[in-house]
Amino acid sequence: MHPDIHLALHHARATELRAEAGALGPVKARSAPSLRIRLGWTLVEVGLRLATRPGTAAAAH
Template identity: 45%
Template structure:
């Protein structure tokens, strides 16, 4: 696919997603709640990056 066409399709899809996302805005809440959800989001992003980086390391099992 040509780069310009790919960029136009991406921009159109991004605009559509942004318009849909505005319908699902959470109501304003207290600072404690917003900080809590921000920490949840950061944790989810970190776990998603960890999944892509490498396979989990596990201890080797040596039967006696």
């Protein structure tokens, strides 16, 4: 496979994804990142609680 073909396929897929994102509309497009951000911070909080819990290997260091 020629490298230019690979790049052309990536560009075609990016165009498709942009079209799909545009079809969602601004309200749905904005709600997804906020959900990802909240989920990310929740995972950070859970990780910190697990790491600082008494009796865990991470808390002993």
